[in-house]
Amino acid sequence: MDFDFTDDQLALRDAVARWVDKGFGFERRHHLAKAGGATRAVWQELADLGLTGLAVPSEHGGMGFGAVEAMVVMEELGTGLVNAPFAAGALVAPALLQAAPAEVQAEWLPRIAERSALVVLAHQERAARYRLHHVSTQAQRSGDQWLLTGSKSVVPAGDEADAFIVPARLSGAVDATDGIGLFLVRPGTAGCSVRGHATQDGARAAELLLQACAATLVCEQGFEVLEEAVDIGIAALCAEGVGLMGKLTAITVDYMNTRKQFGTTLASFQALRHRIADVKMQLELARSMSYYASLKLGEPAPARRRALSQAKVQLGQSARFVGQQCIQLHGGIGVTDEYIASHYFKRLTMLEMQFGDTLHHLGEVSTRMQDTAGVFG
Amino acid sequence: MDFDFTDDQLALRDAVARWVDKGFGFERRHHLAKAGGATRAVWQELADLGLTGLAVPSEHGGMGFGAVEAMVVMEELGTGLVNAPFAAGALVAPALLQAAPAEVQAEWLPRIAERSALVVLAHQERAARYRLHHVSTQAQRSGDQWLLTGSKSVVPAGDEADAFIVPARLSGAVDATDGIGLFLVRPGTAGCSVRGHATQDGARAAELLLQACAATLVCEQGFEVLEEAVDIGIAALCAEGVGLMGKLTAITVDYMNTRKQFGTTLASFQALRHRIADVKMQLELARSMSYYASLKLGEPAPARRRALSQAKVQLGQSARFVGQQCIQLHGGIGVTDEYIASHYFKRLTMLEMQFGDTLHHLGEVSTRMQDTAGVFG
């Protein structure tokens, strides 16, 4: 039981922090967002730092790092409000590709690690809400190839990706956990239409329409892989959220110590002081559960799923409170586009609608509750 | 649309307030509670004021007053923390007896109004929780009489009552709304055992065990009458709660303006000032919904039930917040038996567990929601 970071982890954190400090200030971030969302350029810079290979096994040219390193990087990317598809491309995609045949891994994993290919999960369907097993996109065998038909929504960085990993149904009812295959689809393939758009948090996403589109099989029984990859995504969101909340809190503290009202600083009003104490509480609870999320990723599925849902519930509660209160503590300036706090708030808000919202995961926690209780329960 | 009280209603309020002021101070109340709960003596005094006949039709010697007068009295009884079974005996019981044959009404209603008979509803069963239709007590015809077998819990003032109104099953499954009869049972009848006990809020209740106990039929299809009587009970709790919260808030405000800490009054700390503002908010919301509850009692069942559940949800939220915060604002003195605030808190807490708690009624509101919204929706 040990929550210290190793020197290597601290060095990793510093490397990301230095890049943010030097190359990713608010002006650039704001400009990227205004221009329609982050571009491949930022992803490329992260690749140049070697970060896109973080989770790629070393035999494929990556660093083969684990969950804690991913957490460290995500937290710093959150601190810097970096709107690049790092979690999608560098954490979730390699986890999915682990299930792929050797030749598919050999084709894609080195490119992710070294040549910055961007592969993203395209799983969201209109009626699915947050249920991973709700898959209506159909996969059909035609001769020696697979053809996919269906549509996927809000695919992260979808119009900048080099490939999509698409869950599609091989058999079973629309919400069966069995019969869900994973496929790799390249944009530009006949029958694959991509419509990109900006997102509320300054990134990009896309609507993906597949009409008998040729696809490469990743694996035929993909649901458990999908679940695990989404859990990795949830842990990444938790860490990013901690970075976002930590920085937003620091910004707010600075503001409270400088802004004057009625002849004195905001920081001298007890009601506001107690509010920031509550903000600190939510931040530290979220940080605790972010550790928990990452450290539980290696456990067997039932314990892992329960823990990740618990962490997402905490993230949802904390992000909501910290985001809303930090904006409120700023007053008018907090709701303007020109001020950085509102952008942290928007990203924090959008964490809620990714990989299952608080109510969804509360349901998961409730369903998976056991007689015992606690971290080791 | 008018929320003014008539002069008669104000006079009624004054009459109760004067009786509380003169005859029901904290010392007496505390003494009664310590001695095992309120006694018939208090009920008798309310009868002497003519109040027990409040809801009894004038042809039976009562005042035939309506819901607003009941609300006025209940609010004052709450203000005075009067632990007499007024709602049970003077409001709920007459509503139930309205469904009785003329001779049963003629026997009991005048005695309630004039000679202070205490008749109470005994409906709570072990496995029922708050579901009124869960009735396992059996009613069987034996010759020309009805015999009841079953047990009822936490019957208000049960060991001081002159009669019980008991829902019992004539037919159907244990949770069917059909087949629930209402019966009048007298303590002392063979097969009727009563075990009294004190309650957390300084009143009394009893466990009622019926073993082939002879009973008088009130009505054979009793569920709708039961529902309406319980709604009357809910409105009474809402009004009592407003009185309790109003007085507890006033006590807390006095304390904050006198008690000094760190060299100044509690009332000078902004964090505590904002807390009392939130207390005031909850009080006024509860008062608004208490009016709503009483004014909706005359509506058809669907609208009435929905409104009363909405009111109970508000009461639950307000009573919890006002009770907990007023105790917290007091500090140590607030959690002692010798100080009056803790007794207001205990009664406010127990409102939650009567006639359905907040989660139960939230479920009712959710089930009964319509497309429209609002007071008139």
Next chain:
Amino acid sequence: MDLQFTPEELAFRQEVREWVAAHLPPDISRKVHSGLRLSRDDMQSWARILGRKGWLGYAWPKAFGGPGWNAVQKHLFEEECALAGAPRIVPFGPVMVAPVIMSFGSPEQQARFLPGIASGDVWWSQGYSEPGSGSDLASVKTRAERVGDHYIVNGQKTWTTLGQYGDWIFCLVRTSNEGKPQTGISFLLIDMKSPGVTVRPIIMLDGEHEVNEVFFDNVRVPADNLIGEENKGWTYAKHLLAHERTNIADVNRAKRELERLKRIARAEGVWDDVRFRDQIALLEVDIVALEMMVLRVLSAERSGKQSLDVAGLLKIRGSEIQQRYAELMMQAAGPYALPFIQEAMDAGWQGDAALGGLWPGAAHHCAPLASTYFNLRKTTIYGGSNEVQRNIVSQTVLG
């Protein structure tokens, strides 16, 4: 005590309902019901329609050409407009400056300014807030110096809502530095087309241009435009604030939006999800309780028998409820709240037809939801932040 409206009140409501149904342009109400962007023309055309009927100044007394309605009638009018999907009346002219002009303006000022307000032809803006003033409105720094028969105005106002459309602006200006901050403030009407007036947009976090900074650089304002006496402006401003009524709670809009939330929940498949539905049920209780509180105030105002000092509570609760329904709508949308396609805020936007047009997933009604959530964070900040309101409420409770 009676929850029912009188037959007269019901007849009044019916009259308003029918008139609104007949006169509210359907394309405008469709935008309002869908949370889409309203243009200046949308707002002003509805104002002019009301103006022609004599209802833009619906709270005005008959002496100034208003309908002379009582508190309940005003509420019913507001409710009918809100439920029908009418745009909120831009309040700066008819609701805010007009009562000040009626109470403290000269007969000449009344004759000059009120008709343009009543007709909806002249667009007014509000010049209270300044950079740095925040909740401390009396800290006015914009100076007005008397030079002959003019004031020379220098300074800056901010958070000027819809100031980009403004013809005139009423301002608190500092005419004296002596005494308490409150005593040296005057109430001045300024033609926004005057030389030296510059309006600069402030873009809000939702990307919309709703508020502005207004700069005054040696702006010459005729002394005739001063309301009442010099240095008494704070009194007039307070009078104005005191006349902000139950509408501060915006409960009628909340009712309309709750109905919309239910429609969205159905469309998104969460209406039958017990967890989500419970959130709606809780909000419904909140809205009924708020409406009852508003009705209690109306009843007290009309009868005059009991006073009910709950304006602060109405502001706090009303704003919290606005934020809550917006949050639930966004959460109902789920992943479809994430896209940010500004054009989709315009009615009739069809998007990229290649993918079937419209919003991702064809969930067109999701387009404005996140933006509205972000936008409404302002409601607990403006109009006296909820923290300031709690100060005020605690003052009435604790002394």
Next chain:
Amino acid sequence: MDLQFTPEELAFRQEVREWVAAHLPPDISRKVHSGLRLSRDDMQSWARILGRKGWLGYAWPKAFGGPGWNAVQKHLFEEECALAGAPRIVPFGPVMVAPVIMSFGSPEQQARFLPGIASGDVWWSQGYSEPGSGSDLASVKTRAERVGDHYIVNGQKTWTTLGQYGDWIFCLVRTSNEGKPQTGISFLLIDMKSPGVTVRPIIMLDGEHEVNEVFFDNVRVPADNLIGEENKGWTYAKHLLAHERTNIADVNRAKRELERLKRIARAEGVWDDVRFRDQIALLEVDIVALEMMVLRVLSAERSGKQSLDVAGLLKIRGSEIQQRYAELMMQAAGPYALPFIQEAMDAGWQGDAALGGLWPGAAHHCAPLASTYFNLRKTTIYGGSNEVQRNIVSQTVLG
């Protein structure tokens, strides 16, 4: 980073677990698991059992006869005791006054007082709070006047937990009125059997006798009983407060009580009610998050690499969680929370056999639930109210 305990830590835990299982009297753990009333004998017999093993002073260094455990070991010991249903160690002797005596007492005082504390034979009470002091502990009014080789003590302490059982009491007393309030305070040990000491019960809202007032009327206290220097007592008291550790969060008890809540929910038929169950699920998340925060503190303490100043957060959150599980247990009981039958708080109570005995509805486990809810309202008030804790936390955040 690693969530797992080391093999050594796991072996340590196993050793503690087996020892506790073998030595904790079952009738005592049954009471703890059922939330029933513990007698003085229950508490002291467990203290003596621990004392014989050398574990009553489980946080003591080896130099004073303690086991010399590190932060993680102490936590594991606390956890095993809590989960097994051991009574909480009455802290005033072994946890509170002993460290002060070790740090600031003379060798003679250490030899005289520590053995009785370590064995559990001498029951200590705490004399900090006074009527009117509330959260302002430095406002000590109880006077100690030096007369020859004695102090004459006059004044009153209050909220003295379990003081009715006390043999000795450690007190903050005022020995000087000069300078700041903090500078004239001394730390004095007083034999409660001294003439002039009177203990009067304070009955709490749940009807229980848990705290007391202690009066000092010309009590003669040998000057030898002064800890350290005169007028330096505030320093020693602060030292004591600084040594209150992660146990302030009481997370191990919360875990035990959450398990009990789940048992109660099952018995009362609400375990499968989605609304009630969601409340338990939320609490479970809260408890896991609190436990993770506690573990972070332990890790930081042990490694010394990162400092983690979250004591205030642990107190706030821990107390809120205690109140919440008590509230949910009471609500699970539903109507069966209403009866108040004090005897039912005693283990083995059978009630009136005529009706099948036991609690109304034979729901015996419901007996203590409302009382526990009422009792635990104290947790956000004592030990530095949560408002004071928020002051402290905001100081670390804002400066």
